[in-house]
Every structure is written in structure tokens, then in C-alpha cells.
Amino acid sequence: MTSKRPAFPLQLDSLSGSKPKVKPAAAPVRPAVKVVQDRPLSPVHRPVHGMDSAAVRAHMVQKLAQGGIKDSAVLQAMGTVERHRFVETALVNQAYEDTSLPIGLGQTISKPNVVARMIELLRNGAAGKLGRVLEVGTGCGYQAAVLSHIATEVYSIERLKGLHEKARENLRAFRLHNVHLLFGDGMAGFAKGAPYAAIIAAAGGNNIPQAWLDQLALGGRLVAPMMTPAGHQALVVVDKSAQGFQHQVLETVHFVPLKSGIS
Numbered sequence: 001m002t003s004k005r006p007a008f009p010l011q012l013d014s015l016s017g018s019k020p021k022v023k024p025a026a027a028p029v030r031p032a033v034k035v036v037q038d039r040p041l042s043p044v045h046r047p048v049h050g051m052d053s054a055a056v057r058a059h060m061v062q063k064l065a066q067g068g069i070k071d072s073a074v075l076q077a078m079g080t081v082e083r084h085r086f087v088e089t090a091l092v093n094q095a096y097e098d099t100s101l102p103i104g105l106g107q108t109i110s111k112p113n114v115v116a117r118m119i120e121l122l123r124n125g126a127a128g129k130l131g132r133v134l135e136v137g138t139g140c141g142y143q144a145a146v147l148s149h150i151a152t153e154v155y156s157i158e159r160l161k162g163l164h165e166k167a168r169e170n171l172r173a174f175r176l177h178n179v180h181l182l183f184g185d186g187m188a189g190f191a192k193g194a195p196y197a198a199i200i201a202a203a204g205g206n207n208i209p210q211a212w213l214d215q216l217a218l219g220g221r222l223v224a225p226m227m228t229p230a231g232h233q234a235l236v237v238v239d240k241s242a243q244g245f246q247h248q249v250l251e252t253v254h255f256v257p258l259k260s261g262i263s
């Protein structure tokens with residue numbers, strides 16, 4: 001297991017509050033001379049839908065707000081992180097649609113509204129930033145980047161080496177000094193970073209691993225998909241206090257399975 005920090009802070013957009021303005025797309029300018037490129041544009045530089053990505057993102061944030069996300073810190077983080085940098089070139093035009101997308105090795109990046117909903121639950125109306133947060137299932141690193149805006153430190157663990165490396169590569173340009181990418185089995189949590197103010201899982205099992213409950217701070221909150229006795233996956237919120245644990249089972253979700261071991 002490694003805990004190297006990728007180095008960098010992300011530039012904050014000027015988005016504020018829950019109703020960012022959508023800039024109209026600039027009219028496409030046709031070059032008078034055909035520009036010959038020896039390499040295709042990388043997702044980083046490629047415009048989305050022919051619009052500048054901040055405008056498309058602001059539109060996505062507007063939809064999230066219309067869909068019921070109220071926490072302005074969450075909306076601001078969602079408006080800041082360039083989701084199109086985390087998906088493959090062929091999928092860039094879908095990066096700001098409310099859809100999950102394949103990220104390789106049979107895994108998916110979660111829908112923006114699910115990411116926003118889970119982080120809103122995780123924050124639970126906190127006044128400032130959360131402290132240390134553990135994310136289980138780094139995937140392509142998108143949610144870790146969003147979390148980096150609402151937490152002081154993010155520990156994100158992935159069991160598939162290929163995705164752990166992909167996330168490291170995806171996150172490099174963002175220079176997020178507070179994101180720590182770890183390779184390992186997240187079912188055991190990451191004891192060295194404990195206790196966590198919050199734990200969020202992007203993969204669902206049949207129950208909540210004991211290690212997560214142990215590593216949650218008193219006053220901390222865990223949000224994870226979990227299989228219910230009724231046989232469907234639902235979002236579960238667990239609050240830990242001196243009196244014990246309180247569970248809430250919320251809406252149905254569809255996450256990839258939580259698996260043990262590394263690969």
C-alpha cells in the first residue's frame with residue numbers, strides 16, 4: 001500500500017451559491033486555414049459540446065440544484081471539478097450528463113447526482129470543511145477530487161491497481177495536496193488515517209465492514225450503498241456517537257459490488 005500525495009490545488013471557479021449563471025456558448029470560430037494536428041486533443045483541452053466546459057458544468061450544477069441538492073458547498077465543488085478530465089476521450093461529450101460512465105476494468109464513474117447526493121449526506125449541513133474523509137473505491141479519482149473541496153484531507157483507496165494508477169494520472173494536473181491515493185482492500189479501511197470525520201463508499205456489499213465503523217470518529221458519518229434484506233441496493237447512512245450507531249436506509253441505488261482483496 002502506498003500513500004504518496006499527488007501534488008496540486010485546483011483552481012476554484014467563480015461559482016458561488018446554488019444558482020450559478022450559465023454563460024452562453026461562444027459561436028464556433030472556423031479557422032480560415034485548415035489546422036493540421038499531429039495528435040488528437042486530449043480530454044483536458046477538448047471543448048465539451050463545442051462549449052467551454054465551465055458553462056456546461058454550471059448547467060450541470062443548475063440541474064443538480066433543481067433535482068434537490070441544496071448544500072452550496074457541494075454545488076460549488078461539483079461546479080469546480082472538471083469531470084470531463086476523468087473520462088475517456090470518446091465519452092467526453094457525455095461527461096456532464098447525469099449518467100454513470102465506464103472507466104475501464106468493468107467499473108464506472110458514478111452519476112453526478114449520486115455523487116452530489118452522497119456528499120451532501122456526508123456533510124450533513126456542516127458549517128465548514130469536514131476533517132479527514134475516507135473514500136472506498138477511488139475508481140477514476142473524480143469523487144476524490146470533489147471531496148478534496150469539502151474536506152481537509154481525503155484518503156481514497158482502490159483495490160484495482162490499474163484504476164489506482166489511472167486516478168493518480170488523472171489527478172496529477174489538479175495538484176490536490178490533500179488527496180492521498182492508496183492501493184489496497186478498502187474493506188479493511190485505512191487505519192493509519194483514522195479516526196475519520198466521514199467515510200464514503202462507491203461500491204456496495206451485503207453489510208458495512210466492521211473496520212469502517214471502528215475507524216469512524218465519534219460524531220462521524222458514513223454513507224455507503226448496501227444490499228438490503230429486501231434484496232436491492234440502497235444508500236445507508238450511519239452516524240456514530242457516544243451512545244452507539246444510528247442507521248438510516250434511504251433510496252435505491254446501483255453501485256458496482258464491493259469486493260475483497262486486491263487485483
Ligand code: SAH
Pocket residue numbers: 103107108109110136137138139140141142143144157158159160163184185186187202203256257258259260261
Ligand atoms: N468514486 C469513483 C467510483 C468508482 S466505482 C469515481 O469517482 O470514479 C467503485 C470502485 O470501487 C471501483 O473502482 C472498484 O474497483 C472499487 N472497489 C470495490 N471494492 C473495493 C474494495 N474492497 N476496496 C477498494 N476499492 C474497491
